[in-house]
Amino acid sequence: MTFPVRCRCGTLEGTLANPQRAARAACYCRDCQAYARFLGKPELTLDAKGGTDIVATRPDFLTFTRGADQLRCVSLSDKGLLRWYADCCNTPIGNTPRDAKFPYVGLVHDCLAGSDSERDAAFGPARTALNTGSASGEVKAPRLPLVLGILRIMRNVFSAKLSGAYRRNPFFDVQAGTPVATPRILTEDERKTFGANVAKS
Ligand SMILES: [Zn+2]
Ligand SMILES: [Zn+2]
Numbered sequence: 001m002t003f004p005v006r007c008r009c010g011t012l013e014g015t016l017a018n019p020q021r022a023a024r025a026a027c028y029c030r031d032c033q034a035y036a037r038f039l040g041k042p043e044l045t046l047d048a049k050g051g052t053d054i055v056a057t058r059p060d061f062l063t064f065t066r067g068a069d070q071l072r073c074v075s076l077s078d079k080g081l082l083r084w085y086a087d088c089c090n091t092p093i094g095n096t097p098r099d100a101k102f103p104y105v106g107l108v109h110d111c112l113a114g115s116d117s118e119r120d121a122a123f124g125p126a127r128t129a130l131n132t133g134s135a136s137g138e139v140k141a142p143r144l145p146l147v148l149g150i151l152r153i154m155r156n157v158f159s160a161k162l163s164g165a166y167r168r169n170p171f172f173d174v175q176a177g178t179p180v181a182t183p184r185i186l187t188e189d190e191r192k193t194f195g196a197n198v199a200k201s
Contacts, residue, residue: 003122005062006113007086007093008044012067014170016057016107019122021156023149026051027106028139029131031076032095034196035083038074038186039090045110049137053109055123056149058156059096059169062105068170068180075183076196082183084171086111100172100179103160104153 002015016022032052036045045052064071071093073082084093092108112119127145129135160166167174186196 001122003119004113005064005107005111007067007070007089007091007111009086009089009091011088012064012070012086012091012093012111014062014064014066014068016055016112017061017063018057019055021061021152022055022057022107022123023128023152023156024053024055024123024126025128025130025146025149026053026126026139027130028052028133028135030134030195030197031080032131033134034076034186034191034194035074035092035095037194038190039085039092041090045092045108049135049139051129051135051139053119053126054095054106055109055112055119056104056106056153056156058103058160058165059105059171060103060160060165060167062107062170064170071171072181073171073179073183075185076191076194078185082171082179084181096171096179098179100169100174100177101166103157103166103169105171 003019005014028051036042070086070088072087073084081095094105094107128149129139129141132139
């Protein structure tokens with residue numbers, strides 16, 4: 001089973017394998033909010049309380065079938081996550097660590113091409129909430145789904161490492177250890193404009 005992946009304009013397309021292996025969470029951190037503002041359409045990405053619906057999975061489960069040359073990445077600081085987007089229409093794609101050998105991607109819902117109910121059916125509803133301190137309202141963050149989500153992510157990371165599958169990663173040349181697009185690091189002023197954490201993260 002696969003789930004379709006697509007930027008808003010359709011130039012970038014792909015598939016996500018094994019959707020049932022993903023861990024889903026809403027992240028309310030200021031940096032996810034800043035990433036959405038940087039891309040210009042935060043109202044499409046953020047929920048009413050500033051949360052981003054994220055599907056965490058293994059990069060090798062993701063295949064871009066066309067438009068991969070549109071991938072760009074931005075980072076809110078020189079040590080922050082790489083935050084990927086499609087240059088054609090500024091659709092957020094997902095977050096990866098900077099370490100090419102760490103097999104993790106948190107896909108942003110905007111690029112998961114399905115209705116809310118199709119996403120719920122494929123990934124399960126988002127029961128986990130992260131960084132709720134910076135939500136613009138009260139958000140429940142139950143612990144059990146959080147722990148289960150962390151275990152799922154750990155299982156994905158270890159299985160990709162053990163099998164060698166981590167070497168296939170559409171965001172990196174894993175051999176060389178370099179991202180497929182040069183990260184654009186936001187300036188101090190840009191960080192302020194987009195409301196990122198002032199302390200670097
Ligand atoms: Zn596009
Ligand atoms: Zn976040």
